[in-house]
Amino acid sequence: AQSVTQPDIHITVSEGASLELRCNYSYGATPYLFWYVQSPGQGLQLLLKYFSGDTLVQGIKGFEAEFKRSQSSFNLRKPSVHWSDAAEYFCAVGTGLGSYQLTFGKGTKLSVIP
Amino acid sequence: DTGVSQDPRHKITKRGQNVTFRCDPISEHNRLYWYRQTLGQGPEFLTYFQNEAQLEKSRLLSDRFSAERPKGSFSTLEIQRTEQGDSAMYLCASSFRILSGNTIYFGEGSWLTVV
Numbered sequence: 001a002q003s004v005t006q007p008d009i010h011i012t013v014s015e016g017a018s019l020e021l022r023c024n025y026s027y028g029a030t031p032y033l034f035w036y037v038q039s040p041g042q043g044l045q046l047l048l049k050y051f052s053g054d055t056l057v058q059g060i061k062g063f064e065a066e067f068k069r070s071q072s073s074f075n076l077r078k079p080s081v082h083w084s085d086a087a088e089y090f091c092a093v094g095t096g097l098g099s100y101q102l103t104f105g106k107g108t109k110l111s112v113i114p
Numbered sequence: 115d116t117g118v119s120q121d122p123r124h125k126i127t128k129r130g131q132n133v134t135f136r137c138d139p140i141s142e143h144n145r146l147y148w149y150r151q152t153l154g155q156g157p158e159f160l161t162y163f164q165n166e167a168q169l170e171k172s173r174l175l176s177d178r179f180s181a182e183r184p185k186g187s188f189s190t191l192e193i194q195r196t197e198q199g200d201s202a203m204y205l206c207a208s209s210f211r212i213l214s215g216n217t218i219y220f221g222e223g224s225w226l227t228v229v
Contacts, residue, residue, distance in 0.1 A: 004156075036220070043118075043205060044157070044220040090156050094218075101170065102149075102218060104156030 002027040002095050006105035013081050014113045021076040021108050023091030032094035033074040034102065035065055039087045047089075050074065061085070086112045116140070118221035120206050126227045127196055134192045135224045139208030146189050147218060148181055149205040150174065157205055163189060164211065196228045 003026045013019055025031055032051050036044040048059025055067040065076045074091060088109045092102040119138040127133050139146045144165050149157035160179070161171045165186040175181075178196075183189040193200055203223040 034218075041223075041225075043120075043222040044207075046217060046219065049217060092156070101147075101159050101162065102157070103159070106154070106156050 002031075002093050002103045004091050004093050004103055004105035006089075006091055006108050008108045009106070010109045010111065012111040012113060015083050016080050019076075019078045019081045019085070019110070021089050021091075021110070023074045023076065023105060024072050025074065025091070025093045026072065027093050027095065029095075033065075033067060034092040034094065035059065035063070035074075035076050036090045036092065036104075037061075037087050038090065038107075044090065047076070081110075081112055083112045083114060086110055118206055118208050118219055120204075120221040120224045122224060123222060124225045124227075126229060129198060129228050130195055132192060132194045133196055133226060134190055135204055135206075135226075137189045137191070137206030137208075137221060139188070139206070140219055143208035143210045143219075144186070145209045145211050145218075146183055147207040147209075148189070148191050149207065149220075151203045151205060151223070152201075160191075193226070196226075198228045201226055201228045 005024045034049045035047040038044050047063050048057050050057050050067045058064050063078050088107045090104050090107045092104045121136045147162040148160040151157040160175050161181050163183040166183050178194045181191045203225050205223045207218045207220040209218045
């Protein structure tokens with residue numbers, strides 16, 4: 001069965017500092033990979049996705065992620081964090097044709113210090 | 115696109131009562147999903163529809179839960195005889211199926227508190 005591990009429950013960074021959120025997945029076939037962001041009490045917003053091709057994918061809000069098959073990882077990065085980036089971030093793997101079912105990690109909460 | 119719309123956004127109910135949530139997907143999206151999210155956890159898949167057909171149900175979906183999508187447009191999720199363990203956010207999502215994969219768009223969620 002597929003699974004997603006986000007090792008860091010809570011990360012605190014200073015505004016302007018760089019950010020990397022870790023994600024490791026377990027899935028037998030080629031995965032579809034996603035990062036979503038969730039503000040308190042809100043739904044999920046898609047940041048970026050990987051289906052195939054270039055392993056470095058660009059997303060919204062200045063985020064990027066790199067798929068590393070050898071490490072089963074899909075880490076999210078941002079070179080300079082803004083206070084508005086404080087939220088919870090979820091990595092997910094899609095399974096089935098057309099990724100009809102997403103399996104999520106438990107999330108990483110990001111706090112930003114002014 | 116107006117986005118995925120969910121109603122109500124918040125519901126407080128007494129244990130044993132029935133509740134129903136409605137989801138309006140992005141227009142022309144033929145796939146509709148329901149997920150459940152409890153505090154401190156990621157969303158968990160409950161069920162999904164392609165058009166009006168319910169094609170997959172998670173083992174998390176007990177007999178007290180029923181979902182419908184009668185005309186392949188909006189969907190309802192009903193929970194009968196609610197229990198305190200049902201307290202969670204219920205997320206609806208939709209997508210348009212394409213062979214190379216699809217992007218799933220989520221609504222704002224419906225919070226359920228069972229007291």
